[in-house]
Amino acid sequence: MKREIPMIIAGTVGIVLIIQYFIPAEPFGTLNDVFSDWFSIIQASAIWLGALNLIKVSGDKIYRRHKDWPYAAIIIVSFLVMVIIGFFFSGGRRFLDPGTPFSQMYDYVYSPLTAMMFALLAFFVASASYRAFRARTREATVLLLAAFFVMLGRVPLGDMLTGWLPRWLHMSEVASWIMNIPNIAGQRAIMIGIALGTVSTSLRLILGIERSYLGGE
Amino acid sequence: MKHSRLSFILISILFLSPLSGQPPPDSGNPPPLVRPAEEIRAFDTPNDAGNSITITWKRSPDDIADQGRFDGYDILRGRSPDGPFELVLSVPGGGNENNPLYKTCLDNNTEDGTEYYYAVDAKAFGTTTRAVSRMPAKSSQQWFNTDLVNMLIAVIFLSAAILYYIAGAKSGKKLYIRKIAGLEAVDEAVGRATEMGRKIFFVPGTQDMDNVQTIAGLTILGRVAKVAAEYEAKIDVPVSRSLVMVTAREVVKEAYYNAGRPDSYSDDMVYYLTDDQFGYAAGIDGLVVRQKPATIFYQGAFYAESLILAETGNSIGAIQIAGTAMASQLPFFVAACDYTLIGEELFAASAYLSHEPKLLGSLKGQDLGKLAIILALVVGLIIQLSGAYDFASIFSVSAGGE
Numbered sequence: 225m226k227r228e229i230p231m232i233i234a235g236t237v238g239i240v241l242i243i244q245y246f247i248p249a250e251p252f253g254t255l256n257d258v259f260s261d262w263f264s265i266i267q268a269s270a271i272w273l274g275a276l277n278l279i280k281v282s283g284d285k286i287y288r289r290h291k292d293w294p295y296a297a298i299i300i301v302s303f304l305v306m307v308i309i310g311f312f313f314s315g316g317r318r319f320l321d322p323g324t325p326f327s328q329m330y331d332y333v334y335s336p337l338t339a340m341m342f343a344l345l346a347f348f349v350a351s352a353s354y355r356a357f358r359a360r361t362r363e364a365t366v367l368l369l370a371a372f373f374v375m376l377g378r379v380p381l382g383d384m385l386t387g388w389l390p391r392w393l394h395m396s397e398v399a400s401w402i403m404n405i406p407n408i409a410g411q412r413a414i415m416i417g418i419a420l421g422t423v424s425t426s427l428r429l430i431l432g433i434e435r436s437y438l439g440g441e
Numbered sequence: 442m443k444h445s446r447l448s449f450i451l452i453s454i455l456f457l458s459p460l461s462g463q464p465p466p467d468s469g470n471p472p473p474l475v476r477p478a479e480e481i482r483a484f485d486t487p488n489d490a491g492n493s494i495t496i497t498w499k500r501s502p503d504d505i506a507d508q509g510r511f512d513g514y515d516i517l518r519g520r521s522p523d524g525p526f527e528l529v530l531s532v533p534g535g536g537n538e539n540n541p542l543y544k545t546c547l548d549n550n551t552e553d554g555t556e557y558y559y560a561v562d563a564k565a566f567g568t569t570t571r572a573v574s575r576m577p578a579k580s581s582q583q584w585f586n587t588d589l590v591n592m593l594i595a596v597i598f599l600s601a602a603i604l605y606y607i608a609g610a611k612s613g614k615k616l617y618i619r620k621i622a623g624l625e626a627v628d629e630a631v632g633r634a635t636e637m638g639r640k641i642f643f644v645p646g647t648q649d650m651d652n653v654q655t656i657a658g659l660t661i662l663g664r665v666a667k668v669a670a671e672y673e674a675k676i677d678v679p680v681s682r683s684l685v686m687v688t689a690r691e692v693v694k695e696a697y698y699n700a701g702r703p704d705s706y707s708d709d710m711v712y713y714l715t716d717d718q719f720g721y722a723a724g725i726d727g728l729v730v731r732q733k734p735a736t737i738f739y740q741g742a743f744y745a746e747s748l749i750l751a752e753t754g755n756s757i758g759a760i761q762i763a764g765t766a767m768a769s770q771l772p773f774f775v776a777a778c779d780y781t782l783i784g785e786e787l788f789a790a791s792a793y794l795s796h797e798p799k800l801l802g803s804l805k806g807q808d809l810g811k812l813a814i815i816l817a818l819v820v821g822l823i824i825q826l827s828g829a830y831d832f833a834s835i836f837s838v839s840a841g842g843e
Binding site for chain 2 (some may be wrong): 235240245246247248250252253263266267270271272273274275278281284291292295303320332337338341342345348349351352353354355364366411415416417420421422423424425426427428429433434436437
């Protein structure tokens with residue numbers, strides 16, 4: 225029964241959601257929103273499972289003096305500081321208002337840290353591009369050339385160098401052509417495959433053929 | 442004297458003239474009357490859940506945007522063509538995007554089954570002119586969205602094809618599946634971690650259990666965990682969603698049980714880091730740099746964190762197998778990982794790894810869908826180029842169908 229009940233729920237909800245997509249009349253018209261609300265409630269309730277697990281795993285590392293225990297200590301201290309400041313020192317329900325200690329911690333500690341992680345992406349793009357564009361094979365050479373034209377076409381220098389050529393050979397035009405024609409064609413082929421795969425997987429889940437997400441074979 | 446009288450008359454004319462910017466005080470001419478909207482039509486809004494009537498009309502000739510003297514329309518509603526009417530909404534001037542001569546708006550506050558007449562007041566120059574719909578309209582809810590007929594046909598065709606091949610596979614028909622390098626490499630990657638005595642990391646993406654990619658990723662986790670259990674390799678599954686944590690624990694526990702090593706399983710193998718996208722990436726990067734796993738799997742839905750994770754894994758020399766259906770992240774994984782499951786391969790993993798006939802049958806049905814799309818592309822290309830018919834319109838889904 226441990227597997228059958230979730231499978232029945234998943235199958236029923238799946239079929240109902242497919243039907244409601246084609247029927248605007250009530251009660252079908254609003255069922256998608258109802259199920260989305262239910263999922264949000266379950267998701268919000270489950271956050272405590274994650275938070276408690278984080279404290280347990282980190283606490284365990286500190287208790288056992290695990291090799292990386294100082295990091296675990298930082299996690300617990302950061303977690304507690306945000307929770308205590310948010311709950312008790314930021315005006316209750318108005319904790320998100322500008323100027324509250326919680327909002328200041330969010331704006332001046334959390335946001336810059338997130339931005340810093342995102343900014344790292346620029347360096348990783350450079351290192352990954354360097355590896356990907358090495359012209360070792362025919363395909364990599366095509367990739368390198370395409371990247372060269374696109375990058376040059378995206379800056380004024382590209383058009384400056386090719387300004388004497390006919391309009392359709394200007395670097396910005398070449399870059400746009402590469403992005404809009406071969407690139408989009410390739411992406412659409414992948415997207416069609418993904419859409420079919422999604423339908424097939426959903427159907428397997430609804431029919432109960434796919435059980436591995438429930439811990440089955 | 443004669444000269445001063447002439448000057449007086451000229452100055453008087455100048456001041457009394459409309460050109461001076463001031464209307465004559467008692468000229469007796471009424472202000473120009475705004476010309477009315479025409480062809481007022483009200484009808485039940487199609488393909489909706491009721492309580493809505495669409496009103497459409499031909500714009501007033503005075504509704505000219507660049508003159509800036511038109512004040513818009515008031516839409517009024519009544520139970521009889523003679524009134525009384527009550528104001529329901531006001532809309533600015535200007536036409537519809539697809540047909541600029543006409544203007545359309547919705548009254549989303551009607552009672553189903555009640556007949557309404559609509560009046561449209563055009564407003565300009567401080568005047569108002571009314572036009573009333575001749576026929577009444579009443580709203581009702583529809584039981585089928587006719588804009589989605591093409592979608593329904595596609596769903597029925599694809600589902601029928603998948604079910605047909607599943608039935609065929611159940612009857613023992615042999616089905617061929619091409620080799621997927623990324624999935625073939627799972628055993629090798631786990632074996633490498635075992636030989637090196639290092640951990641395996643499995644990252645199931647940043648989305649929750651309502652995302653089909655996360656579910657597809659967890660099916661691969663089952664296989665990886667089983668092989669890891671058989672090889673007695675250590676596996677870590679850091680997750681970013683509480684529900685994924687609970688599900689992943691069930692998957693890993695079952696895999697260890699099926700491998701005959703239930704005692705080797707621990708709940709701590711699957712742990713929660715944070716819901717935050719970059720916090721999660723930072724947490725995994727830290728773990729990867731400190732613990733130096735031999736093998737890392739990225740299977741699920743990823744966004745901008747994909748390259749941050751994959752490049753960090755690459756920097757420590759881990760063998761990396763990625764799989765996602767996020768088309769924009771695929772190039773990053775291809776550049777930074779050893780193997781990448783591209784789009785549909787992620788969804789095929791479950792069938793590929795288990796070799797269960799029913800799952801393989803669903804892949805065959807999917808292939809039939811792909812064949813139909815290829816045929817449609819070829820036929821569509823010919824018809825579209827010939828100009829005989831707008832073939833692409835068959836596949837368009839209107840805004841009403843989201």
